[in-house]
Amino acid sequence: MSKKISIIGLGLIGGSMALDLKKSGFASHVIGVDKLEKHQKQALNLSIVDEILPLHEAVQKSDIVIVAVPVNAISKLLSEILDILPENAVVTDVGSTKSSLIEAVKNHPKRRQYVPAHPMSGTENSGPAAALHGLFRNKTAIICNAADASKEALETVKTMYENLESKLVFMDASSHDEHVGYVSHLSHAISYALAVAVLEKEKNDAAIFNLASGGFSSTVRLAKSSVDMWLPIFEQNKAFILPIIDIYLDKLKEFKTYLEHDDTEKLAEFIKEANRIRGKLEH
Amino acid sequence: MSKKISIIGLGLIGGSMALDLKKSGFASHVIGVDKLEKHQKQALNLSIVDEILPLHEAVQKSDIVIVAVPVNAISKLLSEILDILPENAVVTDVGSTKSSLIEAVKNHPKRRQYVPAHPMSGTENSGPAAALHGLFRNKTAIICNAADASKEALETVKTMYENLESKLVFMDASSHDEHVGYVSHLSHAISYALAVAVLEKEKNDAAIFNLASGGFSSTVRLAKSSVDMWLPIFEQNKAFILPIIDIYLDKLKEFKTYLEHDDTEKLAEFIKEANRIRGKLEH
Numbered sequence: 001m002s003k004k005i006s007i008i009g010l011g012l013i014g015g016s017m018a019l020d021l022k023k024s025g026f027a028s029h030v031i032g033v034d035k036l037e038k039h040q041k042q043a044l045n046l047s048i049v050d051e052i053l054p055l056h057e058a059v060q061k062s063d064i065v066i067v068a069v070p071v072n073a074i075s076k077l078l079s080e081i082l083d084i085l086p087e088n089a090v091v092t093d094v095g096s097t098k099s100s101l102i103e104a105v106k107n108h109p110k111r112r113q114y115v116p117a118h119p120m121s122g123t124e125n126s127g128p129a130a131a132l133h134g135l136f137r138n139k140t141a142i143i144c145n146a147a148d149a150s151k152e153a154l155e156t157v158k159t160m161y162e163n164l165e166s167k168l169v170f171m172d173a174s175s176h177d178e179h180v181g182y183v184s185h186l187s188h189a190i191s192y193a194l195a196v197a198v199l200e201k202e203k204n205d206a207a208i209f210n211l212a213s214g215g216f217s218s219t220v221r222l223a224k225s226s227v228d229m230w231l232p233i234f235e236q237n238k239a240f241i242l243p244i245i246d247i248y249l250d251k252l253k254e255f256k257t258y259l260e261h262d263d264t265e266k267l268a269e270f271i272k273e274a275n276r277i278r279g280k281l282e283h
Numbered sequence: 284m285s286k287k288i289s290i291i292g293l294g295l296i297g298g299s300m301a302l303d304l305k306k307s308g309f310a311s312h313v314i315g316v317d318k319l320e321k322h323q324k325q326a327l328n329l330s331i332v333d334e335i336l337p338l339h340e341a342v343q344k345s346d347i348v349i350v351a352v353p354v355n356a357i358s359k360l361l362s363e364i365l366d367i368l369p370e371n372a373v374v375t376d377v378g379s380t381k382s383s384l385i386e387a388v389k390n391h392p393k394r395r396q397y398v399p400a401h402p403m404s405g406t407e408n409s410g411p412a413a414a415l416h417g418l419f420r421n422k423t424a425i426i427c428n429a430a431d432a433s434k435e436a437l438e439t440v441k442t443m444y445e446n447l448e449s450k451l452v453f454m455d456a457s458s459h460d461e462h463v464g465y466v467s468h469l470s471h472a473i474s475y476a477l478a479v480a481v482l483e484k485e486k487n488d489a490a491i492f493n494l495a496s497g498g499f500s501s502t503v504r505l506a507k508s509s510v511d512m513w514l515p516i517f518e519q520n521k522a523f524i525l526p527i528i529d530i531y532l533d534k535l536k537e538f539k540t541y542l543e544h545d546d547t548e549k550l551a552e553f554i555k556e557a558n559r560i561r562g563k564l565e566h
Contacts, residue, residue, distance in 0.1 A: 120496040140494060169493060179488075182481050183495040187502035190473055193535040195557035198465050200530075202563070205462075209563045210452060211423060212466045213403040217564055218504050219470035224561045227554040234542055234550065245539045247483075249532065252476040256528045259517055267517065271510040274478035278507045280485070280492045281500055 002028030003063040003156075008055065008077065010034040010043040011229075012122060013094050014068030015131025017164065018048045023133065026163035031058045042128040059084050064156060067093040072232035075104040082110040090153040092117050092160075096180060097236040098144040098173035112150040115157040118142045118176065119166060120184070124224040134165075141166035144173040181240035186248055188222045188230055189241070195223035285311030286439075289341040289348045291360065293317040293326040294512075295405060296377050297351030298414025300447065301331045306416065309446035314341045325411040342367050347439060350376040355515035358387040365393040373436040375400050375443075379463060380519040381427040381456035395433040398440040401425045401459065402449060403467070407507040417448075424449035427456040464523035469531055471505045471513055472524070478506035 005027040007014040014032075021027040032049030034040050040052045059065050059081050067074050067081065074095045081091050082105060092115045095101055102116050119141040123130065141161045146154055161168055171179070198220070202208045234241055258267040288310040290297040297315075304310040315332030317323050323335045342348050342364050350357050350364065357378045364374050365388060375398045378384055385399050402424040406413060424444045429437055444451055454462070481503070485491045517524055541550040 120494055122496070122498065139496065142494065179491055179494045182484055182491060183499045186480070187477065187499050189535065189538055190477060191502055192554055192557035193531060193538050194470065194473060195560040196538075196553060197469070197527075197531045197534045199556060199559055199563070200534075201465055208462055208465060211403055211425065211462045212564060213405070213422065215405065215505050216466040216470050218501050219474055220560055220564070221501050222498050223557040225558075227551055227558065231547065231551050231554060235545070235547065238542055242539065242543060244480075245535065245542075248476060248480045249535060249539075251480045251483075252472065252528065252532060255472055255476050255479075256525065256532075259521055259528075260525060262518070264514065264518065268510055268514050270479060271475055271514060273482060274475040274506040275508075275510065276482055277478040277503055280482070281495060281503070 002026065004029045004031070004061060006031040006033060006053075006058040006062040006065045007049065008033045008058070008065065008067045008081075009069035009073075010039045010048065010128045011068060012126050012130040012132075013119065013135075014066065015043060015046075015048045015128045016121075016133070016135035017066060017068065017094070017119075018043075019131055019133050020136065020164050021160065024163040026160060031061065033058045039128050046128060046131070048128055048131055055081075056084055059089075060086060062086070063089050064160065065089065065091040067091065067095075070229050070232050071095040071097050071101065071236050075101050075236070078105045078114065079108055082108045082114060085110060085113055088152070089113065090115060090156045092157045094119055096184065096233045098142075098176045100236040102145060102148075102173050111148065113153050115146075115149045115153050116144045116173065117157060117161070118144070118180070119161070119164070120180075124221055126226045126229065136161070136164035136166045139166055140169050142169045142171060142176055144171060144176050146170050177237050178240045181237055181244045185233060185237055185241050186244050188225060189234070189245060190248065191220055191222035194220050285309065286346040287312045287314070287344060289314040289316060289336075289345040290332065291316045291338065291341070291348065291350045291364075292352035292356075293322045293331065293411045294351060295409050295413040295415075296402065296418075297349065298326060298329075298331045298411040299404075299416070299418035300349060300351065300377070300402075301326075302414055302416050303419065303447050304443065307446040309443060314344065316341045322411050329411060329414070331411055331414055338364075339367055342372075343369060345369070346372050347443065348372065348374040350374065350378075353512050353515045354378040354380050354384065354519050358384050358519070361388045361397065362391055365391050365397060368393060368396055371435070372396065373398060373439045375440045377402055379467065379516045381425075381459045383519040385428060385431075385456050394431065396436050398429075398432045398436050399427045399456065400440060400444070401427070401463070402444070402447070403463075407504055409509045409512065419444070419447035419449045422449055423452050425452045425454060425459055427454060427459050429453050460520050461523045461527075464520055464527045468516060468520055468524050469527050471508060472517070472528060473531065474503055474505035477503050
């Protein structure tokens with residue numbers, strides 16, 4: 001049965017979801033909500049949404065509300081959306097943190113109509129013009145604390161991700177936040193610091209980027225990611241990210257110590273251990 | 284005028300050069316030298332080289348000798364190759380460090396027949412099967428200490444890179460080593476440490492890589508790079524790499540401190556500063 005869907009936040013993720021949920025037939029009608037007039041116009045022009053409405057009106061007309069704004073905004077909006085959400089409708093979010101968001105509505109009388117989710121996809125770009133078909137295909141989507149949602153709400157969100165051809169994984173919010181701390185948030189922190197270090201060098205050495213090759217571009221790619229999206233992720237997941245950054249700093253210092261002491265054997269072991277990543281990512 | 288070329292080391296770089304120098308007509312005949320029988324066979328089967336010869340025989344038949352082995356092996360081979368290099372022939376290398384290699388032959392009577400170079404291209408893969416057409420097209424190739432080579436040798440190597448459609452940059456070896464320390468070697472160190480940190484986490488948490496998305500894959504890509512190639516690079520460029528790693532560690536610690544102290548303003552500034560990298564890499 002086709003659904004009326006509202007997308008709150010017409011960025012890369014919200015826009016890409018809209019495109020494929022419409023294409024797959026899962027959505028009969030897509031309502032867009034965005035505070036930026038520029039995004040509203042782009043989303044209409046690119047046929048990402050069928051209409052633009054204010055938040056309250058959109059939510060009240062929807063079977064599913066997908067909240068795809070930065071995580072600080074999600075945590076403020078969730079309660080407001082649940083307050084006015086029609087009976088039998090579902091709200092889900094796409095935030096890269098889960099514990100804080102769940103905490104924000106844990107005592108809400110309609111909590112069971114909320115399914116916290118996190119599709120593990122994206123690019124370093126943002127806004128409706130960055131939306132892509134197939135962004136979630138064969139990518140993992142995580143649903144957290146599934147037992148706290150109603151069976152019907154859970155079923156709806158599962159079916160939605162099946163229509164996006166995502167692979168579903170179920171886990172508790174705390175494990176989610178730690179895992180993505182390692183495999184997503186840490187990578188962003190590392191990349192931001194690399195960009196800042198090399199940009200500082202550039203101040204006295206304008207030619208430095210002439211030599212930047214594919215290796216540098218790859219490692220620094222995530223440093224292009226928007227501050228609006230990433231600052232609140234770091235802040236909400238601080239409890240996991242801080243110790244993970246410490247672990248990482250220790251590893252890099254270990255590498256440095258081996259190099260400093262000409263410990264070729266240990267340095268070789270370190271690099272060979274790192275090389276094992278090849279087998280891990282090819283599945 | 285077409286040249287007879289020897290490629291010492293039939294890996295990704297040597298193999299890719301052979302392919303395009305033959306295709307462009309710059310090379311009339313390509314001789315391969317590799318200590319691994321497997322690489323010799325692959326290079327012949329893939330038509331990367333016309334014949335395989337032992338080092339001495341190959342050098343003595345060549346107009347140009349391209350040394351494309353790990354930098355520790357380059358530094359051992361250069362002198363031996365210069366000893367037997369025909370008059371008017373040229374030897375060049377593709378190593379990612381330059382000062383140590385130049386130092387190794389600085390008093391050689393045929394020093395002016397050596398043109399130290401560094402094509403800034405590559406992938407995380409290695410061996411002849413990883414060779415690619417067009418690997419050097421529109422990429423920077425650096426020639427170091429050009430004044431120490433003969434005009435004829437320099438002209439030959441310049442023409443060779445023009446045939447590979449590379450953009451040539453000239454700089455002194457020390458600047459080269461510092462620059463690539465920042466935009467290449469540091470990225471590799473960062474990426475190796477990320478791989479080691481997450482692989483260690485995996486020991487108690489087998490599911491961690493299920494959540495790895497494109498962001499992680501991008502940042503950790505260089506950690507697949509081979510120990511044979513990279514260990515000697517770090518060792519030879521240690522004098523530049525160690526202080527650069529310290530600068531990087533300071534930046535990441537700065538990021539961590541802002542997060543720890545809930546200094547939203549400073550954290551936002553840090554990320555916005557990092558975002559400036561977007562404009563720098565799009566040229």
